[in-house]
Amino acid sequence: MQLFSLPGSRQVSRLLLAFVILSGGFVFPANSSGSDPKLTVITPRGVQRGAQHTMRFTGARIGDAQEVFLYQPGVTIDEIRKVDDNQLDVVVTVAGDCTIGEHLAQLRTPRGISDYRSFYVGLFAPVEEVEPNNTQDQALTIGMNVTCSGVVTTEDIDAWTVELKQGQKLSMEIEALRLGFLLDPAISVIDERRFEVASSDDSPLFKQDGVISFLAPEDGKYTILVRDSAYGGSGNSHYRLHVGNFPRPTAVLPAGGPPGSELDVRFLGDPSGEFAQKISVPAADSRTDGIYVQKGDEGTTPSLFNFRKSDLPNYIEQAQLVDWPAESALPLPQAFNGVVGAEREEDWYLFSAKKGEVWEFETFAQRLGSGCDPVIDIFKSDRSHVAGNDDSRGADAWMRFPVPEDGNYYLRVRDHLSRGQADFFYRIEANHITPALTVSIPRIDRYSQTLQTICVPAGNRFATVMNVNRADFGGVVEVLADSLPPGITMDARPTEGNFNVLPVVFSAAPDAVTAGALVNLRARLVSEEQKIEGRFSNFADFVNGEPNNAVYYGATVDQLAMAVTKAAPFSIEIRSPSAPLVRDGSCNVHVVLKRDEGFTAPVNLRFPFRPPGVSTNYQITIPEGQTEIDYPLNANGNAQTGKWPVFVTGFSGVEGGNLWVSSQMGEIQVGEPFMKITAGRSATEQGKVAQVVCDIEQVVAFEGDATVQLLGLPPGTTVEQKTVKSDATQIVFDVTTTAETPVGNHKSLFCQVTNPAGVDSSVAVTGKTELQVTAPVPVADATAAPAAPPPPTERPLSRLEQLRAMSKGSGSN
């Protein structure tokens, strides 16, 4: 508190000193080459194609980056220059035919691979903002067909001015939220008298990013204002505003076509009217789904129009036909394309189908950039309703339609709120059910890309679990890699039947050089009859926000970044337990840590792949300087028996970041317990001995002596452990109580069986029971006849039998 009341320069210097001390300690690593590199942002956020550019990569521990991974073609890396530990300049050449739009880049350093981040490739020449440009008077005058870039800081407004002739088209698209930082832009155009001519906050085409296209009502200067829609903003709130007289349609008909084909389409919604164009549908293996929009002298739209690559035959809405002639029913599969053009409009289609068929109806509207919220319904030809859906795919409809009988059926499409607009286009694909398969790495961190890449230290191992995401099929799935970086081998076990998680361990040769690649990872159904294949898929959140860290924007990649990294100062091995992990039991996996000389830091261990029914600690730590630990495993009563591959991963702080390694792939056996014990309930008075009778059912024969302990007893009691042989059928525990043993029904008693075999012991829990302890009965009247002694027995009595005996005895009195 006093610090802040100090006047003058002394106060400032103290604050600075404090900051330097604090930040030097933990924010920036002392060593220049760190593991666990982070990439935060690439600036400028976009470049023009057909030119060379220098881009600044900013992050943490990336100064020694050796390679930039690019997920899309068209950009080549010319040079990587270190600026400092946390910044790089990368010189790139962007080909003249490079696909426009978002490109993803990722850095590889000798210690690891960074997150992937985006930059944009555009058509137009860039213009940078110059502050202050907050008002109409301060606006920077720009020409047509340029890309303005700027940053909206908190409550900032950026102004740009263009000069237009009456009737001239002004089109604008903004890339802001799509640049990967929270800026929800609002753009508006005002004329010289400050009247708003056009505005856009959100748009169906680009969600939070707006689109404007209009014809100038009169000659004059028009000012474009850019701000955050809720007056937010920050130093990272970049935007790219494309301004020009380019065509900006808002609908396409049809909205899909065969990949690699040439197709005639109509574009709707442009202020100068609709137009037709022959477009090239991207090839099936292309990484883009969008098509270029071009129109004569107006040029090319600076973004791709979303488009469905689909081999289905296209049917385009002809007129508003409600009553179709029965003979004109369309066969399935079919893609229905149309526009809900007016309020309360309903589009009807007639198709034929046969009993027993199951068709999948998937609607594409909002996902392609349409404002329509489609609702689909299927009616029999007598107009009785048989199926319908509104929102199974976001706002788009999806459903499966099991055909109840042979005949013709009506498909009806409408907007959920009965709205209609000239650009409310939709496409409904009615298709056979197609099995689908992808493979991915589960997130360990909810909102980050942590451990979503494979970095194997030379001479060491790295492991992960992979998720198989399957739809409409079952069976064993295996994971394959087309070509791994030199020196890396992959040990991926196929899934156990329909199990959807599998462990994968990567090893790098001791002499492998640090290098990496984007790898095509494939998943495949192991089957002779059915050929089902899928690719790797990984989604990264770029923008999260209210409410509850919802994902606003992210990117998906279909290749897995993999690299051999510098040797690690530690490695780990596991020893698979010789005894099985039994149901309702536990065992330990022994972990041995090999430390390089001088490496004494603690190492954290995790056990990512757990067979069904097996649980363990999320993380345990081998303390500083130590080299061994047991990783405890527990199995529940329903654990799936069998042999299971397992591994342990470990990480430790190395050079300012976390460095991860893995053990080899080991194995554990999950099995049935050796014996099942049924323990009888027992009762006694304080200070007396209670007998707990345990009946043993042998399940798996064993040699030697197994130890059985009665645990969970109340305080103030003693009992001895017992040993049993494989043929034992009963044991009796004598539980001695004292005056201190609490009175009550103690329900926590159980037997623990320790298996007799091998060096690794596993224990099983069985025989849960209760012990009733009562206070001593007051001394009986001396004149009363003594209770009859219990009849002699050959075996210990159960509690029930004791009570029966007691009741008999008292009855005789």
Added chain:
Amino acid sequence: MTFKINSHVMAKEPGMLSTTIMRGVLLSAVCFLLAASATLAQETGSAADAVAAAEAPVAEIVDTAMPGPADPAVARLEIFPSGVSLTSAGDGQTFVVQRIEPNGTTVDVTAEATVSVADAAIARLDAGTVLPVTSGQTRLVVAVGELTAEIPVSVTAHDVHPPISFRNDIMPVFSRAGCNSGSCHGAARGKDGFRLSLYGFDPAGDFHRLTREMPGRRINLATPEECLLVNKATGSVTHTGGTLFERDSRLYEAMVQWLKDGAPIDPGEVPAVTSIDIFPNAAVLVGTDATQKLSVRAHYADGTDRDVTHLAYFMTSNDNSVSVEQSGKAIAKNRGESFVMARFDTHTEGIPVIVLPADDQFEWPADVTGSNYIDSLIHTKLKNLHIAPSGVCSDAEFIRRVSIDICGVVPTSAEVTGFVEDPASDKRAKLVDALLERKEFVDIWVMKWSELLQIRSTQIVSYKATLLYYNWLQKQIQGNVPVDQMVRELLSSEGGTFTNPATNFYEAERDTLKLSENVAQVFLGARIQCAQCHNHPFDRWTMNDYYQFAAFFSQIGRKPGADPREQVVFNSGGGEMKHPVTGANMPPKFLGGEMPDVAGKDRRAELAGWLASRDNPMFARNLANIVWAHFMGRGIVHEVDDVRISNPPSNGPLLEELGTRFAGYGFDFKQLVRDICNSRVYQLTTVTNPTNKLDESNFSHAALRRIRAEVMLDVISQITETENKFRGLPSGAKAVEIADGNTSSYFLTTFGRATRDTVCSCEVKMEPNLSQALHLINGEAVHAKITQGNVIGKLIDQGLDDRAIIREIWLRSLAREPSETEIAGLLATFTGGEARKAELEDIFWAVLNSREFVFNH
């Protein structure tokens, strides 16, 4: 007091030492001077009275005759009810005879009247009750002195003895005796092991508990007179509630008769009570202890009526003026007005009772004439109350008052002098017109509507949605969209909360029941919350009304929108509102209106159509009342969102007329504001006279109103030429322009800004309190703004002398010229020289801390 404040300031801000000592002295000096200037006469005690006597055009007091025995030639006699209809052998009807004096006062002459039935073969009289003899028609003739009056009497079915009805005869006994009140067996868990439904909302349940629960304990059909139910009620056995009625009472008779009949449940439907009347329909009592007998008659769905005076529960809204006995006798106490009510079944009705002092000498001042309908209706009421209105305020007072009220700004010094010097006779009307065209007028009403619509960010409503909602509202009001149209659009809105921001109305409150309560409170002014659990004890709303109204909102669908912060609100077309007692689906019914056909329609749109239509007078009246309250500081119904039978308007005809006019103007706010601001009533001074000194509710003088939080901050910023900065708004935005109810500042919170957490009008705190005064004195708001704006520096740079600067401070802050006493007093404290600027700033500071500044007067 002053020195205490000084020492506090000194301790807190040592850097301001010299200034604050100076300021302490100044504050007391300025306050004293300002008080002496009499602008705040009402607030300042005896000095004020002196000024009032000297300046205000108080009605000339004429020695008029006391309202004593009136001239029989002019006085008239009235019998209530206006006719008697007896429909069974057990029927009877009490009546009230009232003499209305020429001066408007009334005398209850029921007891002293000579009453007779014209044809004794048809009906007879017994202890003030008309009883049937045989079927036929006759007349009831009343004579008091030389005055006579008569009413028709009709007798039918004189030989029919209808059985005792549980619903219509026994349930009212529980209500009248108080058995089913919340403090007795009506409590949620009952009382002493016996539960009745609160105010009788569940007759079937009550019947069950009386006759089937603990069989044989509560009632005994073998010995009806000695069963527990009767013994407890008559106090024959120990009863926590004591003796509720005697064994010779009609309540006892009814209950025992029912038990003797076998304690039956009513076979089939029982005619429901459709309305009740309370007689007489008004009374003006003269002198303490004057009484007025009351009579209550219930009308049933089968067309019959019945005297239920003995079953009705009587209440008074102001027992300081009128008390009421449960026998149905109102007793005059102190001068004033009360609303005397009777409750029977689910119905409450009331009559206004005015009490005038016995020595009242009143004559309406001759020079008081009205300028429009508002004045005439207010004057009519004031004449009845024998209250003379205050005089008209000065031009300087008017320009400040009307500028703050219409636009939330104070006039500039040039505007003040220009207006005061303007000789035009219609300058006030012109000023009103000019203010109405300013953007600030829109801002004020956008703010007020934002409070009613609860525009605030929550977990569900994002800040962006809040802004869009606010902008939508602003566009409506800026575009002069008629309120009815706006409300219709709001209530039937569909779509995304970003694409159609009006849908945020359904996001601000998602609970269906609370939502319907809010709609009733905001648009109809009715608080129906009570009726969620039981029939409203002080209003006409039953549980059926409540759930049938809520049924309009039972089909709201919501789904996620394109943006994670967005929701799409739509009509789902399905979903019913169930009655919690009967479990029945409640068909939608307008509150106090029809049951519309909603099949296949958006229920909300149906409701919106009715709510904001001319068929629903409550809507226009309620909005007119809100507007009135803004300008007058108090609603005709007070609070504005507490319209109920037991809280009647202080001037019903005026409220009705305002509502009718407002609807007639096409719900155009501006025209209504024009009417109000151009009325003499709005332009009255705050200075009172002996007759209206105690009047708070009849608008006989202007109310002294603390300036509300947002306007206060804006006005301080305006005067000090500074800007505010609020979260999420561009710099320079005014406090009235804050879109989000959650955005606030210490200043605004201290001065009671609404957080828009509820729709309640009570959210805006208008009461002055100590922390506000301390914040103005010690806080940063005033001091920092004076320094920041450097107004004094600028005035000094213009070469103005001390006197001119003081005048400027006075004009821009208080909208008036400083008096010579004030100037002289202040100049005497000046040291001048280097301290000149600081001293002038201290004066500026002291003025902004004065009561005259803080209040709109």
